[in-house]
Amino acid sequence: MKHLANFFFEAGMLKRTPRTGFQFLGSGAESVAEHSFRATLIGYTLARLDGCVDVGKVLQMCLFHDIPEARTGDLNYVNKKYVQVDEKKAVDDLARTLPFGDDYRALLEEFAAAESDEARIAHDADQLEMILALKEYKDLGNRYADEWYPFSVRRLRTETARRLAETIWATDSSRWWFDDDTDWWVRGRR
Structure with a gap:
């Protein structure tokens, strides 16, 4: 049980581990945990849209893909030009302590x-x-x-993701909650 408690504390580090690319963007801040949460929701959606993949495996990959960053930190594309991280060692070190360590290691290798x-x-x-x-x-x-968007799109591997990226880029991110023009926005009731 001690190893599991330590694993949960380690995963909690991701709440305090910043995604470092935003410093080059000039604005924005996000923790690795925040990123992983939304990536997992996106992964679930893409897997369901695909209809032929193992949804559970996609969820696990999205949920666990950045766990090593609790040990290594998040490296952005500039950092990766100069810093070599031994992510395999981080994965192996954690896997040795987990009752599902072999599954964790295989998942991240895949x-x-x-x-x-x-x-x-x-x-x-x-x-x-x-x-x-x-x-x-x-x-x-x-x-x-x-300027960053085209590079992110070029990393996409599926047609569904590319179509979704186009839609995301054409959608006003602040309008999801404002879906009608009723009197609600004037009087606070329908």
Whole structure:
């Protein structure tokens, strides 16, 4: 039980581990845990839309894909030009302590290889989460988001994800809650 308690504390580190790319975007902040939460929802959606993949495996990949960053930190694309991280060691060190360690290790190896349909969908969910964040910051006036968007789209592996990215980019991120023009917005009642 001690190893499981430690695992949960380790996963909690992701709430305090910042995604580092936003410093180059010039605005925005997000923890790895916040990113993983929305990426998991996106992964579920993409898997259901696909209809032929193991939805549970996609969810697990999305949920676990950034757990090693509790040990390694989040490296953005500039960092990765200069810093070598031994993510395999981080995965192996944690896996040795977990009763499901072999499953965890195999899952992250499959995700890293990105050869299965489930892994490709999980990678797309990871990128679409970034595209959503970019769109939110673009709508708030960050002019650099337009420069980052094409690179994120080029990382997408499925046609469904590419179509969704186009829709995301064309949708006002702040209008999801404002779906009608009734008197509700004047009087606070229907």
